[in-house]
Amino acid sequence: MLFTDYDEQEHMACVKEEGFEEGQDKILHLIQLLIKNSRNEEIEKAVNNQDFRNQLFNEFGL
Numbered sequence: 001m002l003f004t005d006y007d008e009q010e011h012m013a014c015v016k017e018e019g020f021e022e023g024q025d026k027i028l029h030l031i032q033l034l035i036k037n038s039r040n041e042e043i044e045k046a047v048n049n050q051d052f053r054n055q056l057f058n059e060f061g062l
Helices: 008-036 041-048 050-060
Strands: none
Touching: 008 041, 008 050, 041 050
């Protein structure tokens, strides 16, 4: 690709999509870990509470 062919909007859309997919993978991994650790009751709270979800990400090293 030549620099003259660069489309910033297209690039940003791709970056945004990649970030969205990574975020989905991170949340799914968290849910899998909660299930594995018999902490099913925390799944709904993690889905609905960003602070709690971030706390769990830190706890599980995600």
